[in-house]
Amino acid sequence: MISESSHLNLLYVTPEWVAKSKVFMNFLQKCFDKGHLKRIVIDEVHCCSTWGHDFRPEYNHLGFFKSMFPGVPILGLTATATMSVLIDIQNMLNLNDALIITAPFNRPNLYYKVINKPLDKNDCLNILEKLLKGKYKDQSGIIYTSTVKECEDISKALKDRGLKVKFYHGQLEPDVKRIIHERWLRNNYQAVIATIAFGMGIDKPDVRFVIHHAIPKSMEGLYQESGRAGRDGKKSDCILMFNLSDF
Template identity: 55%
Template sequence: MAFIMTLLICSISIKFTMAQSELTVRKELEEVEKLLVEVENEVNALLNKQSSLEQKKKSLKSHLRRLAEQKNSAHSWGTESFDWSVELETKCRSVFGISSFRPHQLEVMNVTLSGVDCILIMPTGAGKSLCFQLPALISSGLTLVISPLVSLMKDQISSLSKRNVNAVMLSSSTEKHTMNAVFADMTSSPCKMKLLYVTPEKLAKSKRFMNKLEQCYKKGLLSRIAIDEVHCCSHWGHDFRPDYKFLGILKRQFPQTPILGLTATASTHVLIDVQKILHLQHAQVYKGSFNRENLCYQVQLKPLDHTECMDKISQLILSKYRNQSGIVYCFSRKDTVSVASDLSARGVMSAAYHADLESCERSRVHNLWTEDKIKVIVATIAFGMGIDKPNVRFVIHHSLSKSVENYYQESGRAGRDGLPADCLLLYRLSDVHRQSCMVFTESTGLAQLYSMMGYCCNLSTCRRKLLAQHFNEVWEETSCDGMCDCCSSQFVDVLEPISAERLERSIPLVYEVLDNAKHSDTRLTSQKVLNAVLGKGPLSASSS
């Protein structure tokens, strides 16, 4: 009996303990649930506060932007009423021998001297360099010039030195004692240097240089930063360079120093991209007309046979351009050597220029051409930025460029003296395939190449209008005044435009050719397809 009572008491005790334990757990659960509700309320309150702050931030940014716009619009940048206007004009005459400014030059100089960011888009030879060189002379501090090519920097420094302007360049070949002297001057007041030229690689890879630049800025000696060939920042640009993307830190690191970006070619895509990368969304933008009135644009079919092609080019140079300077652009380094050799054999004084040549040899060839000891330079796109020979009478493209921007830049080497000059492009479909193998890995490579192909294949629209459409500029075809093959009756070496009806009739023939190739296991090329549609060769369509 005692044993049973003990078991009963134990059982009751266990049940009571379990009941107590369950009650405790329930109470804890209620407490946790209450805490969760409180936390959720706090989170919601914080989210509401975050949303409110985001709205306020957006509103303040918008207000700041409007203030900046009002500040900029309040100025008439093209006037001569600024504190520095008299000195600017005086220095322009005494140092550069220039008595009047070209379009946009005065506006851009006033903008950068006012400490406002600016982007300038003007054609080759329109005077972009003066827009930072002249302000540098009347500024108390240093103007940093970022340029992609050492040769371009050397040319500008040589020209400035002849005018007794203190301009210096830092590159990988700069001797240590010179570099130390430059670094010391960067942080000395007053700064003796007026312009310091560097490549973007120098900024990206030299911590010591960036440290000195930071010191220069903190002492108020960094007057402005000029970025030449600013389109190199953008993947949409025709000459994208990875180190240019590093320049995006400049506005954050030196917020009070105005940045001036300069380029000869920038479509809307490129401009937006550049502004985003460099944090220049609120910069003043000046865009000169793309039109070079003295250049005559023409596209001709390129002969399939190399010998015939060389005969065509040499005969043209020896007849129309005898003893005149010109450039022949080629697709590859191998092509430059071959074309230069073949032209020389036909009596055209020419030499090849490409990236594989030693630096001294490139300089030698460049100097021979500049001094008119040879008349024609046969080059890849390595021969581009910084070429400043005014009397180039013709630019011939042995094959199409990889983009419209490239073509505009390359053809723009002609006629920088303002006298008439010709830009002839020899087009062949197989050259498109060669270029596509080189550009297909670029994010916009093929799209830009196909735009260039469209320019070549359009036989009815004014060449200038096609360029205007690409650069988002309004253009009336009547303004060409017969200075392109599509607007002038003097050019007969072009294909007759194909009508829509004829094109529609050709489509079934193309499908038939593709079918024939598939069944005969034949590898197709564009030329084979064309021949077959025209009724030539084993894959010939049944009719043409």
């Protein structure tokens, strides 16, 4: 546990930890009483809302921040909140007088395309191989899949075809995830074959393509995942491989 004498500028915790740990909340209260709690930032704040695509019940408990720590600024951040979700978030966090700053959803450097996804797995691999060796040769990207098995199978198959790729999913150990992420950032891997576990903290500017090998669970999910492309403002492609059987 962190001691009261710790010299910390920034502390990351999950909402699950805030909701369940009385020891941590006592520590936070002492920080506030001594004037050390300068700001509370809630990332992925759309998770507060039952209307949001990634609702997590523990975010419901964060509404007490406003009353428990009066005068401490609260900042909520998200990339994918609709107006109805924003209103819900304000109510749940007791931030009805909050200043809302929004940016347009449209990013003109991203080009969206839907292509037919063959039923035969080998034909799908042929499409991916052609894209990575042709149009996106020596360029960085992400290929999203829906299951851990599919993630690993596609990664192995593309490796066997001479491509520098690696799978990434929630069942990997934290150190393994970190190594894969770092090697991808250094372009040791051309692409990461990933489930939605490859999400938070992904901020590589030169991602030229995001391919969805399977249909995401929601439009918000599609927007958020494909939005990891082209953060340097340059032209990038967002490809959805569509087959009705994936539903």
